[in-house]
Amino acid sequence: MILEGEHIRLRPATRDDLAAYTRWYTDDEFRKYMGPPGDALDALQSPPSDQVQFSVELKDSRLIGFIFITDIRTAHRQCELGLVAIGERDCWDKGYGSEIVRLALSFCFRELNMHQVHVETAEFNERALRCYGAIFPHEQRHRQWVWEDGRFWDEIYFDVTEEEFAAGERPS
Numbered sequence: 001m002i003l004e005g006e007h008i009r010l011r012p013a014t015r016d017d018l019a020a021y022t023r024w025y026t027d028d029e030f031r032k033y034m035g036p037p038g039d040a041l042d043a044l045q046s047p048p049s050d051q052v053q054f055s056v057e058l059k060d061s062r063l064i065g066f067i068f069i070t071d072i073r074t075a076h077r078q079c080e081l082g083l084v085a086i087g088e089r090d091c092w093d094k095g096y097g098s099e100i101v102r103l104a105l106s107f108c109f110r111e112l113n114m115h116q117v118h119v120e121t122a123e124f125n126e127r128a129l130r131c132y133g134a135i136f137p138h139e140q141r142h143r144q145w146v147w148e149d150g151r152f153w154d155e156i157y158f159d160v161t162e163e164e165f166a167a168g169e170r171p172s
């Protein structure tokens with residue numbers, strides 16, 4: 001399934017995307033935010049049954065990132081935006097991340113029939129905090145969860161329910 005946004009589209013990820021994903025993970029800052037490359041590269045090559053994997057393209061078909069919907073639990077109607085990434089750095093801070101997340105949430109609620117979706121990020125990822133904080137109405141802090149740069153950092157957990165997303169609720 002292809003999800004069309006205003007500036008970007010989400011299309012199914014394929015093994016042909018592996019070279020680009022691998023290149024993105026050679027960037028130290030990207031890896032700091034994303035964690036070890038195995039999570040995405042292994043999943044792309046052997047897709048787990050509880051995931052839906054999209055690659056992100058600009059409208060001119062340039063591949064710029066990916067979003068993997070993970071831990072899909074149909075009994076509880078919950079899932080995670082487990083891997084959210086714009087790999088091409090010239091595409092950061094242009095609002096694409098917000099568009100990607102909103103398209104993925106719409107897919108989770110309308111197509112996957114989820115009730116609640118969450119996403120997590122470390123407190124040092126200020127760009128992700130701003131992006132998610134403007135979309136998810138609820139957040140909570142898991143203290144001293146991530147080891148990076150010689151210290152522990154908190155992890156911020158964001159969530160939204162189907163009713164809140166449908167109502168377009170924003171953080172208060």
Ligand SMILES: CC(C)(COP(=O)(O)OP(=O)(O)OC[C@H]1O[C@@H](n2cnc3c(N)ncnc32)[C@H](O)[C@@H]1OP(=O)(O)O)[C@@H](O)C(=O)NCCC(=O)NCCS
Pocket residue numbers: 030033034065084085086087091092093094095096097098099120121122125126127128130131134
């Ligand atoms: C996180 C990511 C998906 C966000 O996408 P994006 O397109 O860059 O973000 P957007 O442009 O939609 O929004 C970013 C917001 O953060 C703000 N921002 C950017 N850098 C910032 C900084 N250093 N400090 C505070 N805010 C910052 C921007 O101004 C923007 O806020 P605004 O909408 O209020 O103006 C993308 O940057 C990315 O993939 N980064 C690398 C990998 C990563 O961190 N993935 C997430 C792992 S949880």
